[in-house]
Amino acid sequence: MTVDATEFRAAMSRLGASVSLITTDGPAGRGGMTASSVCSVTDQPPTLLVCINRNASTYRAVRRNLAVCVNILAPRHVDLSRRFSTAQLSAEQKWSGVEWKTLATGAPALADAAVSLDCRVSMVKHMGTHGVFFCEVVDVSFSATTEGLIYFDRAYHPITGWAGQAVAEY
Ligand SMILES: Cc1cc2nc3c(=O)[nH]c(=O)nc-3n(C[C@H](O)[C@H](O)[C@H](O)COP(=O)(O)OP(=O)(O)OC[C@H]3O[C@@H](n4cnc5c(N)ncnc54)[C@H](O)[C@@H]3O)c2cc1C
Numbered sequence: 001m002t003v004d005a006t007e008f009r010a011a012m013s014r015l016g017a018s019v020s021l022i023t024t025d026g027p028a029g030r031g032g033m034t035a036s037s038v039c040s041v042t043d044q045p046p047t048l049l050v051c052i053n054r055n056a057s058t059y060r061a062v063r064r065n066l067a068v069c070v071n072i073l074a075p076r077h078v079d080l081s082r083r084f085s086t087a088q089l090s091a092e093q094k095w096s097g098v099e100w101k102t103l104a105t106g107a108p109a110l111a112d113a114a115v116s117l118d119c120r121v122s123m124v125k126h127m128g129t130h131g132v133f134f135c136e137v138v139d140v141s142f143s144a145t146t147e148g149l150i151y152f153d154r155a156y157h158p159i160t161g162w163a164g165q166a167v168a169e170y
Pocket of ligand 1: 035036052053056057058059081084085087088151
Protein backbone atom coordinates (compact mmCIF):
# COMPACT_ATOMS: atom_id res chain seq x y z
CA MET A 1 0.00 0.00 0.00
CA THR A 2 1.28 3.48 -0.85
CA VAL A 3 0.30 6.86 0.53
CA ASP A 4 0.35 9.71 -1.98
CA ALA A 5 1.24 13.34 -1.26
CA THR A 6 -2.41 14.50 -1.15
CA GLU A 7 -3.38 11.87 1.39
CA PHE A 8 -0.26 12.58 3.45
CA ARG A 9 -1.04 16.32 3.49
CA ALA A 10 -4.63 15.58 4.52
CA ALA A 11 -3.32 13.48 7.40
CA MET A 12 -0.87 16.21 8.45
CA SER A 13 -3.71 18.78 8.49
CA ARG A 14 -4.82 17.04 11.69
CA LEU A 15 -1.43 17.57 13.31
CA GLY A 16 -2.05 20.91 15.03
CA ALA A 17 1.10 23.03 15.16
CA SER A 18 2.25 26.36 16.50
CA VAL A 19 2.79 29.03 13.81
CA SER A 20 6.12 30.84 13.53
CA LEU A 21 7.62 33.52 11.37
CA ILE A 22 11.10 32.44 10.28
CA THR A 23 13.43 35.31 9.40
CA THR A 24 17.04 35.64 8.33
CA ASP A 25 19.56 38.29 7.36
CA GLY A 26 23.21 38.30 6.33
CA PRO A 27 25.31 38.04 3.13
CA ALA A 28 22.32 36.67 1.15
CA GLY A 29 20.04 39.49 2.35
CA ARG A 30 16.83 39.47 4.34
CA GLY A 31 14.28 36.68 4.07
CA GLY A 32 11.17 35.57 5.90
CA MET A 33 8.32 33.07 5.72
CA THR A 34 5.58 31.47 7.79
CA ALA A 35 6.43 27.98 9.07
CA SER A 36 4.77 25.37 11.27
CA SER A 37 7.45 22.69 10.93
CA VAL A 38 9.40 23.94 13.94
CA CYS A 39 10.35 21.44 16.61
CA SER A 40 12.47 21.36 19.75
CA VAL A 41 15.38 18.89 19.44
CA THR A 42 17.48 19.16 22.62
CA ASP A 43 18.30 21.66 25.37
CA GLN A 44 22.01 20.67 25.45
CA PRO A 45 22.95 22.54 23.34
CA PRO A 46 19.62 24.39 22.99
CA THR A 47 18.59 23.30 19.50
CA LEU A 48 15.46 23.35 17.37
CA LEU A 49 14.77 22.27 13.82
CA VAL A 50 12.95 23.98 10.98
CA CYS A 51 11.92 22.33 7.68
CA ILE A 52 11.92 24.66 4.66
CA ASN A 53 10.91 23.91 1.06
CA ARG A 54 14.04 24.12 -1.08
CA ASN A 55 12.15 26.14 -3.73
CA ALA A 56 11.37 28.93 -1.24
CA SER A 57 13.52 32.04 -1.40
CA THR A 58 13.86 31.89 2.40
CA TYR A 59 15.56 28.49 2.04
CA ARG A 60 18.27 29.98 -0.16
CA ALA A 61 18.75 32.94 2.20
CA VAL A 62 18.95 30.79 5.37
CA ARG A 63 21.30 28.35 3.65
CA ARG A 64 23.76 31.16 2.94
CA ASN A 65 23.26 33.36 6.00
CA LEU A 66 23.35 30.39 8.43
CA ALA A 67 21.30 32.55 10.82
CA VAL A 68 17.60 32.29 11.56
CA CYS A 69 15.20 33.88 14.03
CA VAL A 70 12.14 31.78 14.93
CA ASN A 71 9.37 34.17 15.99
CA ILE A 72 6.52 32.23 17.60
CA LEU A 73 3.24 33.97 16.80
CA ALA A 74 0.19 34.94 18.85
CA PRO A 75 -3.45 35.23 17.63
CA ARG A 76 -2.92 38.94 16.79
CA HIS A 77 -0.43 37.89 14.09
CA VAL A 78 -2.79 36.01 11.75
CA ASP A 79 -2.59 38.74 9.09
CA LEU A 80 1.22 38.72 9.34
CA SER A 81 1.26 34.94 8.99
CA ARG A 82 -0.89 35.19 5.85
CA ARG A 83 1.39 37.85 4.39
CA PHE A 84 4.52 35.78 4.93
CA SER A 85 2.95 32.70 3.35
CA THR A 86 1.81 34.47 0.17
CA ALA A 87 4.35 34.11 -2.64
CA GLN A 88 3.00 36.95 -4.80
CA LEU A 89 3.52 39.76 -2.26
CA SER A 90 6.42 42.22 -2.61
CA ALA A 91 9.04 42.60 0.12
CA GLU A 92 7.49 45.98 0.97
CA GLN A 93 4.02 44.42 1.38
CA LYS A 94 5.43 41.69 3.63
CA TRP A 95 7.74 43.67 5.90
CA SER A 96 6.14 47.13 6.28
CA GLY A 97 4.04 48.30 9.23
CA VAL A 98 5.67 45.85 11.64
CA GLU A 99 8.10 46.63 14.46
CA TRP A 100 11.35 44.68 14.13
CA LYS A 101 14.41 44.48 16.35
CA THR A 102 17.60 42.41 16.22
CA LEU A 103 19.08 39.98 18.72
CA ALA A 104 22.48 38.21 18.53
CA THR A 105 22.60 37.19 14.84
CA GLY A 106 21.07 40.26 13.21
CA ALA A 107 18.10 38.33 11.80
CA PRO A 108 14.88 40.38 12.17
CA ALA A 109 13.06 39.60 15.43
CA LEU A 110 9.36 40.48 15.63
CA ALA A 111 9.10 42.98 18.49
CA ASP A 112 5.87 41.53 19.93
CA ALA A 113 6.31 37.83 19.11
CA ALA A 114 5.23 35.47 21.90
CA VAL A 115 8.88 34.53 21.94
CA SER A 116 11.75 34.96 19.49
CA LEU A 117 14.54 32.37 19.34
CA ASP A 118 17.61 33.67 17.55
CA CYS A 119 19.73 30.86 16.13
CA ARG A 120 22.82 29.92 14.21
CA VAL A 121 22.42 27.00 11.82
CA SER A 122 24.57 24.08 12.97
CA MET A 123 23.57 21.44 10.38
CA VAL A 124 21.38 21.03 7.28
CA LYS A 125 19.95 17.76 5.94
CA HIS A 126 17.87 17.25 2.80
CA MET A 127 14.77 15.08 2.72
CA GLY A 128 12.76 15.10 -0.49
CA THR A 129 11.60 18.62 -1.30
CA HIS A 130 12.73 20.12 2.01
CA GLY A 131 15.83 21.17 3.88
CA VAL A 132 15.90 20.34 7.59
CA PHE A 133 17.85 23.03 9.45
CA PHE A 134 19.19 22.23 12.91
CA CYS A 135 19.52 25.57 14.65
CA GLU A 136 21.40 26.34 17.88
CA VAL A 137 19.60 28.98 19.93
CA VAL A 138 21.95 31.82 20.89
CA ASP A 139 19.47 34.43 22.15
CA VAL A 140 15.83 34.51 23.33
CA SER A 141 13.33 37.37 23.74
CA PHE A 142 9.96 36.84 25.47
CA SER A 143 6.85 39.04 25.39
CA ALA A 144 4.09 39.06 28.03
CA THR A 145 1.69 37.12 25.76
CA THR A 146 -0.05 34.08 27.24
CA GLU A 147 -1.87 33.18 24.01
CA GLY A 148 -0.68 30.96 21.20
CA LEU A 149 -1.60 30.51 17.55
CA ILE A 150 -2.20 27.03 16.19
CA TYR A 151 -2.69 25.89 12.59
CA PHE A 152 -5.05 22.90 12.52
CA ASP A 153 -7.40 21.55 9.83
CA ARG A 154 -6.02 24.19 7.42
CA ALA A 155 -7.21 27.07 9.63
CA TYR A 156 -5.85 29.32 12.39
CA HIS A 157 -6.99 28.76 15.99
CA PRO A 158 -6.13 30.85 19.08
CA ILE A 159 -5.25 29.11 22.33
CA THR A 160 -5.01 30.70 25.74
CA GLY A 161 -2.63 29.89 28.55
CA TRP A 162 -4.83 28.28 31.18
CA ALA A 163 -2.33 25.83 32.63
CA GLY A 164 -3.82 22.92 34.54
CA GLN A 165 -7.36 23.38 33.26
CA ALA A 166 -6.55 21.60 29.99
CA VAL A 167 -5.77 18.30 31.72
CA ALA A 168 -8.67 18.67 34.14
CA GLU A 169 -11.30 19.15 31.43
CA TYR A 170 -10.22 16.56 28.87
C1 LIG B 1 0.45 27.93 8.58
C2 LIG B 1 1.53 27.73 7.53
C3 LIG B 1 2.64 26.98 7.84
C4 LIG B 1 3.65 26.80 6.89
N1 LIG B 1 4.75 26.05 7.22
C5 LIG B 1 5.75 25.88 6.34
C6 LIG B 1 6.91 25.15 6.70
O1 LIG B 1 7.05 24.68 7.83
N2 LIG B 1 7.89 25.02 5.77
C7 LIG B 1 7.78 25.52 4.50
O2 LIG B 1 8.70 25.34 3.69
N3 LIG B 1 6.68 26.23 4.13
C8 LIG B 1 5.68 26.43 5.02
N4 LIG B 1 4.59 27.18 4.67
C9 LIG B 1 4.54 27.76 3.32
C10 LIG B 1 5.39 29.05 3.23
O3 LIG B 1 5.01 29.98 4.22
C11 LIG B 1 5.17 29.69 1.85
O4 LIG B 1 5.57 28.80 0.84
C12 LIG B 1 5.90 31.02 1.69
O5 LIG B 1 5.39 31.68 0.56
C13 LIG B 1 7.40 30.90 1.51
O6 LIG B 1 7.90 32.20 1.38
P1 LIG B 1 9.25 32.52 0.57
O7 LIG B 1 9.22 33.99 0.30
O8 LIG B 1 10.43 31.97 1.28
O9 LIG B 1 9.08 31.65 -0.70
P2 LIG B 1 8.77 32.05 -2.20
O10 LIG B 1 10.04 32.33 -2.87
O11 LIG B 1 7.68 33.04 -2.23
O12 LIG B 1 8.25 30.64 -2.72
C14 LIG B 1 7.02 30.09 -2.20
C15 LIG B 1 6.76 28.74 -2.89
O13 LIG B 1 6.55 28.99 -4.28
C16 LIG B 1 7.11 27.94 -5.02
N5 LIG B 1 8.27 28.41 -5.83
C17 LIG B 1 8.89 29.61 -5.72
N6 LIG B 1 9.90 29.71 -6.59
C18 LIG B 1 9.92 28.53 -7.27
C19 LIG B 1 10.73 28.01 -8.30
N7 LIG B 1 11.73 28.71 -8.80
N8 LIG B 1 10.45 26.77 -8.76
C20 LIG B 1 9.44 26.05 -8.26
N9 LIG B 1 8.62 26.49 -7.28
C21 LIG B 1 8.87 27.71 -6.80
C22 LIG B 1 7.60 26.90 -4.04
O14 LIG B 1 6.58 25.97 -3.74
C23 LIG B 1 7.89 27.73 -2.84
O15 LIG B 1 7.93 26.97 -1.65
C24 LIG B 1 3.55 27.38 5.59
C25 LIG B 1 2.42 28.13 5.28
C26 LIG B 1 1.40 28.31 6.24
C27 LIG B 1 0.20 29.14 5.90
